Structure formats: C-alpha cells, structure tokens
Amino acid sequence: MxxxxxEVTKLPSAWLKPARRNITNYRLRxxxxxxxxxxxxxxxxxxxxxxxxxxxxxxxxxxxxxxxxTPAGGTELSMDEFEALADEKRVSDAEFLDxxxxxxxxxxxxxxxxxxxxxxxxxxxGKKSDDGKGDNEGREGQKxxxxxxxxxxxxxxxxxxxxxxxxKSGAPPGSGEFWLAYPSSDAAFGVLSDILSKSGARxxxxxxxxxxxxxVVSTYLLPLLILANFFGLLFTxxxxxxxxxxxxxxxxxMGNKRQRRGFTAPVTFGxxxxxxxxxxxxxxxxxxxxxxxxxxDMKAAPPKGVLLFGPPGCGKTLMAKAVAGEAxxxxxxxxxxxxxxxxVGVGAARVRDLFQQVRLVAPAIxxxxxxxxxxxxxxxxxxxxxxxEREQTLNQLLVEMDGFEISAGIVVMGATNRxxxxxxxxxxxxxxxxxxxxxxxxxxxxxxxxxxHARGKxxxxxxxxxxxxxxxxxxxxxxxxxxxxxxxxxxxxxxxxVIGTPELEEAVLRVIHGPKRKGRMLSPEERARVAYHECGHxxxxxxxxxxxxxHRISVLDRGKGLGSSAIKRQEESILxxxxxxxxxxxxxxxxxAEKLVxxxxxxAVESDLEQATAIARDMVGRFGLSQIGSIxxxxxxxxxxxxxxxxxxxxxxxxxxxxxxxTRRFVESALRDSIDILEAHRPDLDSxxxxxLEQENLExxxxxxxxxxIAPSPVRFPVAPERAQLGDKRTSGSPN
Numbered sequence: 001m002x003x004x005x006x007e008v009t010k011l012p013s014a015w016l017k018p019a020r021r022n023i024t025n026y027r028l029r030x031x032x033x034x035x036x037x038x039x040x041x042x043x044x045x046x047x048x049x050x051x052x053x054x055x056x057x058x059x060x061x062x063x064x065x066x067x068x069x070t071p072a073g074g075t076e077l078s079m080d081e082f083e084a085l086a087d088e089k090r091v092s093d094a095e096f097l098d099x100x101x102x103x104x105x106x107x108x109x110x111x112x113x114x115x116x117x118x119x120x121x122x123x124x125x126g127k128k129s130d131d132g133k134g135d136n137e138g139r140e141g142q143k144x145x146x147x148x149x150x151x152x153x154x155x156x157x158x159x160x161x162x163x164x165x166x167x168k169s170g171a172p173p174g175s176g177e178f179w180l181a182y183p184s185s186d187a188a189f190g191v192l193s194d195i196l197s198k199s200g201a202r203x204x205x206x207x208x209x210x211x212x213x214x215x216v217v218s219t220y221l222l223p224l225l226i227l228a229n230f231f232g233l234l235f236t237x238x239x240x241x242x243x244x245x246x247x248x249x250x251x252x253x254m255g256n257k258r259q260r261r262g263f264t265a266p267v268t269f270g271x272x273x274x275x276x277x278x279x280x281x282x283x284x285x286x287x288x289x290x291x292x293x294x295x296x297d298m299k300a301a302p303p304k305g306v307l308l309f310g311p312p313g314c315g316k317t318l319m320a321k322a323v324a325g326e327a328x329x330x331x332x333x334x335x336x337x338x339x340x341x342x343x344v345g346v347g348a349a350r351v352r353d354l355f356q357q358v359r360l361v362a363p364a365i366x367x368x369x370x371x372x373x374x375x376x377x378x379x380x381x382x383x384x385x386x387x388x389e390r391e392q393t394l395n396q397l398l399v400e401m402d403g404f405e406i407s408a409g410i411v412v413m414g415a416t417n418r419x420x421x422x423x424x425x426x427x428x429x430x431x432x433x434x435x436x437x438x439x440x441x442x443x444x445x446x447x448x449x450x451x452x453h454a455r456g457k458x459x460x461x462x463x464x465x466x467x468x469x470x471x472x473x474x475x476x477x478x479x480x481x482x483x484x485x486x487x488x489x490x491x492x493x494x495x496x497x498v499i500g501t502p503e504l505e506e507a508v509l510r511v512i513h514g515p516k517r518k519g520r521m522l523s524p525e526e527r528a529r530v531a532y533h534e535c536g537h538x539x540x541x542x543x544x545x546x547x548x549x550x551h552r553i554s555v556l557d558r559g560k561g562l563g564s565s566a567i568k569r570q571e572e573s574i575l576x577x578x579x580x581x582x583x584x585x586x587x588x589x590x591x592x593a594e595k596l597v598x599x600x601x602x603x604a605v606e607s608d609l610e611q612a613t614a615i616a617r618d619m620v621g622r623f624g625l626s627q628i629g630s631i632x633x634x635x636x637x638x639x640x641x642x643x644x645x646x647x648x649x650x651x652x653x654x655x656x657x658x659x660x661x662x663t664r665r666f667v668e669s670a671l672r673d674s675i676d677i678l679e680a681h682r683p684d685l686d687s688x689x690x691x692x693l694e695q696e697n698l699e700x701x702x703x704x705x706x707x708x709x710i711a712p713s714p715v716r717f718p719v720a721p722e723r724a725q726l727g728d729k730r731t732s733g734s735p736n
Contacts, residue, residue: 274445
C-alpha cells in the first residue's frame with residue numbers, strides 16, 4: 001500500500017536532515033578546495049611568467065654587454081706612439097668614436113705630406129714647359145745640375161740622420177690600422193685635435209647614437225627591471241610554497257606542513273601497542289572528525305585540543321598520526337620551536353598562517369610536537385619585562401584555539417614531556433581540554449609492542465617475547481623498537497637466517513649497557529674485583545628478598561662500565577620508606593663487597609655512589625623521611641627549569657648542614673647493612689664469584705639456582721634515635 005501524499009511530504013524533514021548536512025559540508029569543502037587551488041595555480045603561473053621574463057632580461061643584458069665591448073681592429077697605440085706618428089706626418093686619416101672614447105684610423109710607412117708635395121710640383125713643371133719658355137728651362141736645368149752635384153753629399157748626410165731619427169722615435173714601423181683610447185674629457189679631445197691638425201691627416205667624428213642608446217638602457221633600465229622581477233619572483237615563489245627561496249622574505253609563513261594520505265603508509269590504532277587507555281580516549285576524537293555534525297545537532301562541544309604527555313619515546317607522535325589515519329583527514333605536523341624566532345612578531349604570524357592553511361582543508365588535525373617550546377608559562381625565565389616573542393606566540397596560539405566553531409572540524413593535538421611548565425591558559429577547558437597520559441608500557445604492553453615491531457621479520461620458533469618483555473622493565477616503545485632493530489642487525493652480522501633468542505638477549509644488553517668492549521683486557525686481579533662487585537649486588541638483592549629481580553651478572557666490558565648486573569627496576573608508583581632503603585642497600589652492595597673481601601674500594605664504585613647519594617638526598621629533601629621533619633627542602637624540578645638558580649628552597653644554613661648530615665647517615669647505614677649481609681653470606685658470595693669468573697656471564701636458570709639457597713636477611717628503615725624515643729607506638733620501620 002502506497003503512503004498518502006501528506007505522509008510523503010512530512011518525511012523529508014526527518015529523513016533528509018543528515019543528507020542536507022552532508023551536502024552542505026561537501027559544498028563547503030569543494031569551495032575551500034577551489035579557493036586554495038586557485039591561489040596555488042595563480043601563484044604558479046605568475047612564477048613561471050616571471051621566470052621567463054627574468055631569463056629574457058638576462059639575455060638582453062648579456063647581448064648589450066657583448067655589443068658594447070666589441071674590440072676595435074688594428075694596433076693599439078699609446079699616446080707617445082701616436083704623437084710620434086703625427087710628427088712624422090704618417091697619419092693618413094683619423095676618426096673620433098664619441099661614445100666609445102676611441103680614436104681609430106690608418107697610418108702609412110712614408111710621410112703622407114711629402115708625397116703629395118712632389119705630385120703638386122710635378123704638375124707645375126709640366127705647365128711651364130707647355131708655355132714654351134726655353135730659356136728658363138735651360139737655366140733651371142743648369143741650376144738643377146749644379147744643385148744636384150753640389151748638394152749630393154749633404155743629401156747623403158741627411159738620409160743618415162733621418163734613419164737615426166727613425167730608430168730613436170717611438171712610432172711603429174710599416175703601415176696599417178690603429179686605435180687609441182682616450183679619457184672622456186674636453187682637454188684630452190683638444191690635445192688630440194691639435195696633434196692631428198699639425199699632422200695634416202683627414203679627421204672625422206662619429207657620434208654613435210645607437211651605442212649611446214644601448215649603453216643607457218643596459219646601465220640604468222635593465223638592472224632595475226632585473227631587480228624588480230627577481231623580488232617579484234621571490235614573493236610569488238614563497239607564497240606558492242613551490243620554492244625554498246621564499247623563506248628569505250616569508251618569515252611569517254609556516255610553509256606546507258601538511259602530510260597527505262598516500263605519501264606515507266597510513267598509521268592506525270592497530271600500529272599502537274601498550275596504550276589501551278590512551279587509544280580509548282582518542283577514539284572520541286576520531287568520531288568527531290568523521291562526523292562533526294552529530295556534535296552540532298546535540299549542541300555538544302567536542303574536544304578542541306588534546307594534550308599528550310609522558311616520558312620520551314612512549315609513542316605520543318605515533319598516536320597523533322594514528323588519529324589522523326583513523327579519521328582519514330589531513331595531518332599538519334609542526335614543532336613548537338618553529339614558531340619561536342629572534343625577530344619580533346614572527347611566531348605570531350606563523351601561528352596565524354598555519355591555522356589559515358588548516359581552515360581551508362578542515363576537518364584536519366594540527367599536531368604541535370614539543371609544545372613547551374612555545375607554550376611555556378608567561379613571565380617565567382630570565383625575561384627582562386616588556387613584550388617577549390615567546391609570549392606573543394603563546395597569545396596568538398590561545399586566540400586561534402579559542403576562536404573555532406563547533407562544526408569547524410579542527411582538532412589541535414600537542415605533545416610534551418613537561419606538562420607542568422605549560423601556561424595555565426593552554427590547559428583550561430576550551431583549549432587543551434583533554435589531557436591524556438602516555439606512560440611506559442607494562443609487561444603485557446611491552447610484549448604487544450615487541451610483537452608489533454617484529455611484524456614481517458624472520459623469527460625463530462623458540463622466540464618468547466613474554467620472556468623478553470620481563471627482561472625489559474622500564475623500557476619505552478622507542479627502546480623496544482631499538483631492541484628489535486639491534487637483534488636484526490646482530491642476526492645479519494652473524495649470518496643467521498632468522499632472529500633468535502640469543503640475538504634478542506644481546507640486543508637488550510646493548511640497549512642498556514652498550515656494546516661489548518673488546519679492545520681492553522682486564523688483568524686477573526681486576527676481573528676478580530669486578531666479579532666481587534657485581535656478585536655483591538646480586539647476593540644482597542637475593543638476601544633482602546629481591547632475588548627474582550636479578551636477571552644477569554657479567555664481568556665483560558660494556559659501554560663505560562667494566563661489568564654489569566641487571567636488576568629489575570621498581571615499577572611501583574608508590575614506594576614506602578623500607579622499599580627506598582632497600583634500593584639504597586642494594587646500590588651500596590658493590591662497594592661493601594670490595595671493602596669486605598679486598599680491603600678497600602676502587603674507582604668502580606663511582607656510579608653506585610652517585611645513585612646512592614641521589615636516593616638518600618631525595619629521602620631527606622623530598623619525602624621528609626629524616627629527623628629534620630616532614631617538610632620538603634628541595635624545590636620542584638619545574639622551578640629550576642623555569643629559571644630559578646638553585647634547587648634548594650628558602651633553607652637556612654643550619655638546615656643545610658643538617659640535611660647533609662642526614663644524607664651521609666643514610667648512605668653509611670646502607671653500607672653497614674650491606675657489609676653485614678655479605679658477612680653472613682660469605683660462602684655464597686665466594687661460590688658465586690668462582691662460577692662467574694669461570695663462565696663470565698650468569699643469567700636465567702643457573703643464576704636463579706645459585707641465588708635460591710640464600711637465607712633471607714631483611715633490612716629496616718633506620719629511624720633516627722631522637723625519633724625512636726618518641727614512644728613505643730611507632731615501630732622501627734615506620735618513617736614517621
């Protein structure tokens with residue numbers, strides 16, 4: 001049965017609302033894409049056009065220089081040579097090139113003026129003979145014969161003098177063309193004109209109008225056009241993001257930070273392991289990016305900012321990429337340090353430019369790594385007042401994050417290792433209103449991370465990643481990835497076809513302690529000292545009740561150490577006074593073994609003393625476990641990071657002396673307890689050292705069997721005598 005027409009007209013109001021919203025969002029995305037494409041294509045066309053014009057201008061400039069520097073033919077003369085030619089009347093013709101400031105012409109081998117005079121005289125003699133004056137001819141002939149006969153010797157003498165004068169003159173011999181450069185001044189032109197007028201040469205002037213026009217254009221117009229075109233090219237290339245030269249002037253532009261799908265392999269939540277709580281929180285962000293209209297219909301404000309914080313290497317950046325991969329949206333990745341520059345206002349301009357790019361392709365994710373570089377607390381550090389560049393950047397970031405619409409589809413994700421130094425305005429609701437802790441994975445999480453990084457690698461059938469996970473307490477995701485990679489490298493180095501358990505164990509040791517040192521050979525006495533030192537740690541740990549935490553002891557050199565003992569680190573978030581003191585006793589066990597057996601300690605106890613002093617200092621200054629009282633003496637780490645000069649608060653000198661005394665008391669008490677435990681288990685210590693020197697490494701089942709027979713020797717927190725006398729109600733193990 002077909003529905004009535006009235007019923008059909010009522011249906012679209014309920015059915016077509018999601019469709020209309022999707023169509024509206026689609027049109028909005030298309031419009032934004034067209035605007036961005038139009039800007040990009042227009043800028044590219046301008047860049048290509050300006051590049052062609054610039055090439056043409058350079059070609060014109062090169063042609064003009066070649067035209068203006070065309071060399072003149074002939075011999076180059078100096079001023080002295082030219083003057084000598086003019087004195088000898090050998091310059092036949094000359095021409096002044098007015099624009100080039102050159103004089104060109106030709107010169108003859110013989111004086112030009114004497115040849116012309118002889119021709120003129122020959123013509124006159126012919127006319128007189130035609131007139132019939134015979135008497136004159138006879139007389140002149142007689143005179144000519146007399147003059148010829150009388151002055152023959154004189155002509156011979158003159159010819160010899162002329163030859164000597166030619167040898168002394170600087171005029172070039174022979175004939176040909178010449179050119180002479182002269183300075184552009186009226187005085188130089190007048191001197192040359194006088195010389196030429198005396199020589200009797202034919203003189204002309206060429207003004208060279210065409211060369212004058214080319215010289216003016218190439219000197220003034222072409223350089224200006226080239227510079228203008230070059231700066232226009234810099235501007236258009238920088239705005240288009242197609243060339244790195246735009247960064248020279250575009251200080252306030254972030255550049256193209258977008259990472260599109262397809263360029264790299266997409267990352268999803270399936271690639272994240274050991275962080276189930278964080279993934280569950282981020283799934284809501286993915287749902288919002290996929291369909292922001294649902295939140296608009298419910299009038300619900302989705303999370304505008306997500307702050308990921310935790311230790312380094314725990315996968316904060318990987319989770320941000322996984323959110324982008326799950327949502328299928330563009331992912332903009334920047335570093336907090338990119339906003340901060342020495343120039344005032346550059347950071348704020350880059351923030352504005354970045355969010356302008358994001359709005360064009362929304363929905364999208366903006367990921368700011370190391371957010372503390374740009375989001376540190378305002379007024380912190382050593383700024384001397386006024387307007388700080390970092391504060392301007394932070395203010396602009398706050399404004400941009402607080403100005404989004406509900407349906408904008410933009411989520412800002414930040415990652416930092418120090419959330420305690422961020423400005424409170426960033427952490428309030430409406431900006432980074434979702435705080436997600438990314439912690440180091442537990443045993444199950446480490447196994448999951450190892451399996452993820454081992455995908456696609458050839459593994460042996462007996463590889464047990466649960467065993468490797470138990471061997472790596474406190475490892476982050478980056479450390480575990482390094483373990484798998486080191487194992488693969490060791491497998492390739494050894495020529496094995498698959499990755500086995502020995503390679504994984506060696507990879508764990510390389511990550512913790514470093515590679516083996518094969519260049520140094522220890523003497524038997526040094527090996528014995530190292531063995532007693534490492535076995536002392538193991539015996540005391542087993543006697544206190546932490547024998548299961550000892551994984552391995554070795555006398556082989558690794559990294560900076562001469563030996564190693566792998567003892568499981570405490571993963572508890574809360575430690576009691578007794579547990580802290582047990583850590584202190586185990587730390588001092590190496591020094592205790594050396595003093596007990598060998599009579600005196602060595603330089604191998606340096607790292608142990610450093611660690612023990614830090615533990616004792618925290619017990620006194622941070623946790624209030626000393627007779628000074630339940631007060632905190634050490635300042636928070638954030639205060640030192642933000643510019644305070646000292647880690648100590650407002651502490652008097654007397655309290656500082658008392659603090660040093662309490663720290664020394666805890667360390668010395670732990671050393672005495674370690675010596676007492678080792679004296680009680682001296683046979684076990686000697687037996688374990690003997691086995692270690694024989695095998696060099698003890699781990700797994702043999703080590704557990706060797707430590708299983710040690711009788712327990714518990715230790716208690718050393719209460720100060722003054723506090724122990726307060727009453728019988730407090731036990732000796734209570735810190736208060």
